[in-house]
Amino acid sequence: MADIVRQGRLQHPPFRLRSGQQLLAALAAVSALMFAAPGAALASNAAGKTAKTSGSVHKEKTRAKGPAANARSTARAGAAGRPSSAKEAKEARSAKSRKAGTAVVAAAATSATAARTTRKPAPAGAIQEASNAEARLIAVYEMFGRGQTRPALAKARDLVRDYPNFQLAQLVYGDLLAAQLPPSNSLPDTASIAKMRGNPAMAELHEESKRRLQALRDRPPANTVPSQFLALSTRSRYAIAVDASRSRLYLFENSDKGLKLTADYYISVGKAGTDKVTEGDARTPLGVYYITSSLDPKSLKDFYGAGALPINYPNPYDVRRGKTGGGIWLHGTPPQQFARAPLASDGCVVMANPDLRQLLRKVQIGATPVVTARSLQWISQPQAEKESQSITSAINGWKDARASGNEAQLKKFYLPDFQRSSKKSNEGISVVDDEVKYAQGKRVQLKDMSYLHWKDGDDTMVVTFGEVFEGEKSGRSRRQYWLRQGTDWKLFHEEILG
Template identity: 35%
Template sequence: MLTAMLLPWNATAIYFADRPSRLESFLHGTPRQIEGLLVRSLLETTQGKLDAALSDIDEVIRAMPNFKLAYLVRGDLLQAKARQISGFGSAPNAPRDEIADFQDEARVRLERYLSREDAPAQPDYLWQLDEAQRHAIVVDTNKSRLYLYRNDHGQPRYVADYYVTVGKNGTEKQSEGDKKTPIGVYFAGKQLERKKLPDMYGTAAYPLSYPNEWDKHRGKNGHGIWLHGTPSNTYSRPPRASDGCVVLTNPDISSLAPVLQDGSTPVVIVGNNPVSQAALKAERERLMGAMEQWRRDWETQNTEDYLARYSRDFFSEGKNFKAWADEKRRIQQSKSATSIQLSNLSVFRYPDGQQQMAVVSFDQDFKSDRLNSHMRKRQYWILEDGQWKILYEGAV
């Protein structure tokens, strides 16, 4: 029905009287007001309420005169008032590739409204936030949507969501210049200096930490994957139009400035990898148990059980599993009394469609009669044959 609605304006009407609170939430406050008016105009069009639809889309254009999709909708509405039009963007000689882009943008914006939930109450990928992470972001590339969560005592709470553009060639970035958006767990750095940026990056840009440790291990390369805005003459871009970056409207990237200003906000970019909430909860609990057992085995110098917590595919700063194990056996021969405490823990499920993984970061306090150290550490855990094991370990 949704596809049909976007093609002929006289498609079966979609009624929204039973969802007044949903539409109201779109019509008030940044960033939803502009999108809410566009959605209402499109829905009114399918119901034959052309005057109301035209009034709403005119309000959109007055507020955002560089919103190209809104002009296309307005043109269709003017044609519809004069005669029945054959489809979305049916003006004579309209470029078909550009019309397809506008269709995609209208579709994903409508689907956001028509979805049953504003956002997952318990997002699949944010298993735990440490207290320094005041917010976290999940980018759903399939829905062209960025979801913002705040940290509520370690648990994510939904705040808002925003329309985004991703790579013109899709996702799963592999190499420099492939125009794809990476899938993975990253962190947004501090805002780049505006005066040094070309206009195409909009009012702000924040570099993401691509390639991460796992990307590099798999031979992925490239750089310059950012969260950024749009050129001054463009309100928004089609869902698939960037060179790999995640692109928001300028008002939206500006509204995220307080969230991104500390330069360490987690950004999890995901594709389509649905897993049941019950299964995720069970795996999270098993991972937390495996981490605690790893800490205990290390603290008690139970070397072989400690090493059994590592994958045979383990890597760390030039070391493979054998080199790591040899070094740990040598160090732990003395069996000196040791205290190991972990704090400020964050856990993110890694969006890998091939295997279950998680990225864990924590502050580590190590004390023995020979060494007293404090460091921030990151680990990648992988589920192997039903057991969580450490795939990577290194300092942050």
Template identity: 30%
Template sequence: MQYIKILGVAISIAIGLMISFIGALHANSKYEADLLHVVALMMTPAHEITTDMLNQFVAAYPESRTGYIMIADLFAAKAGLSTSLGQKMEHADRDVVTDLRNQLSIRWSYHNVIKPARKNLTPSSLLQLSTDHDLILFMDIPASRLILYKRAGRMLHNIESFYASIGIKGFGKSLEGDKKTPVGIYRITGFIPGNSLHEKYGPGALPLDYPNLYDRLSQNTGDGIWIHGTEPGYVNRAPLASDGCISIANKDFKKLISYIDGSIPTPIVIDSSPEWVSNSNISYRRARLLQAIKKWSQVVGEGEQEKYLNFYDTSFFETRLNIPEKSRTILADFPLDAVLDLGKSNLFSYPGIDDLYVADLQFIDTRADTFVVRQYWIEKSGKNWKIVSQLRIPK
């Protein structure tokens, strides 16, 4: 008897192995766990699923269009049809079915291939989270996954994971209205309740501070990049389906804002080609950046202008500036008597750009007021570290 081609691709993973992964899903992903369990039963040679089971699934999740696709596939398989639903539809309808199959395939792949392979690994861009922050978000674009990490000392632990959609035109936002999701390091700046937004945003939105300093230096335009829910009638959108925002299921969004309510600027890294590395690798990368920052801080504290100006790349200044003017440019962001607290500083490597790093450095001044200066560091040949941009940002 043939297998049901519910994913549109041949999958050779053992069903028993798959079910063991389903048991490890987060509690808030019950829809996803139930969905993948149904798929597992449909993929067995004996089709160990009944129409009653599928009817129970769609009754529990009436907004799951994928559930109705699976019912149609089950009937097609039982009738001995070799073609799966969607191959003889009108073009627009066929695209919808293709999107649903892609979403399901991505979910399956994440829980059965990608996630197990990443056990005990961390995105290489997450070097250090400030002791003032307990949480950070990581958007893994290839896996269509928004991951919430919680800090424990210097370690980060994955506590939630949500299937997520990005811009309909993909990633790499550079122009206003290009319907792409930006790649970079951002912060959540607040919360907008759903009752003040169009219904397509679901329960609400968490705005991001796009464009950041690097975007502006790169002349990237646009704004209004949010994390938000989904319109009525949908559990999730297709992998590429927003105007550039990150969209997750409404239940997942409500779960997310139980952790992050927008009252503090929670960081988020959006990465189009993440590298997953060991904790020892993270420690090594962090130590190299910290060494450069400590040297810079020491020289700045000594107050010798020419020495600390050497830490700034020539592109940082306008060529017509003399040394006193260059010094005033730097001191506009922080006074020399401010004390740097590295433990309360965020450190990242910039996604998609080799040798570019971001340091959100927290200082305390003589009045005991704290402030944050964001620096962009680049590692040139050897151990030659330079600051290419710097800006004081809200704490």
């Protein structure tokens, strides 16, 4: 949470205080609950600022009763979801004597407000931020940041009513209820603060809040795409990119005008992080993959929620490097859980069920690419076209050598351990012989080209295309895996798709 405070701390109090009232030092509460010394230092600095009152100046305190109130309110909200109207009315009356914000709401409101005011606006319609539930949660943060505490409480109440299993929303609602309570005569002691710091569930919720707000604040630059998407055929109507460092899945719509970011969602990845190597290491794989099927939720345990989308891990590049394991899915959450902590799966990418349902309506089996990256790098369309020139040249050279029947030249494009998988067996026939006989010197048109670039020490390219020979109406569809060696691209694997 220290990062949230650094990037977007309040320059003015979120609301004015009446005479005799106290403002909980929101940033000081962050120092008690955000589990990091840098946050405490920032909170102390912020507490030195003054808040104007009617006829007087009130200095913020550097200690607050936030931890105790937060623990009580979280338990109450989590158990009941929505309090009785009489009880809430009583709490509302107590707000006349005191307005305050506990740690999660105050810090998040600070960051959300700053993000909205400091980030460069994206072109109209270019970005659909988050899902409905997340957008509503962010609206709660923003209302609180503007001092609209009662509307924020009402919106939070409606949110937990509609999504009673949304644990972070329950915590925020509990914090807002605590903000209405009369002040306690006692302040948290060191033991209480230490206990809150050591609560894994609380730490995970704070980290979830941080990741959601980071994604709001650090938006992809306008008119850019992830660096892996150099070119994508319009046969792939959608594309998916996962940024593990931001706990975010980005969904792109593809057309003849190129890729357009249409939505993004909070996600969870492996307990041990990313870069899967072996079976059972609880890591999410990094690389370029494709959706291979869509599993009916009726055939799955409740644990997987609204459904599951397996990807082709390990792909040929993973196999080449000796990586093992399998069963990597994009899937939902159990009915009682809206979202999981940022690092919580056994290697899968986990989404809230409402978000996954949106994805299920859009993906195409075998045609929707899924990039999973530790941190996405974004490039412009002209840069993507420039970076695709070398592989385009290699593909054309391969095509020309095959058409000319020049086996010696064609052989230069293959690594010695090249492998092919297809529906038809070609055992006993060398790939060069097979290609020359297949082409028979005919001119061929390559169409629906897709270039997906992956670089993590080695430089690889996943190329998908269809080919039609002169005088024919249809032909093969291929997916090729290329590896750069020096300045040359070499084929190490090919799949005949149909």
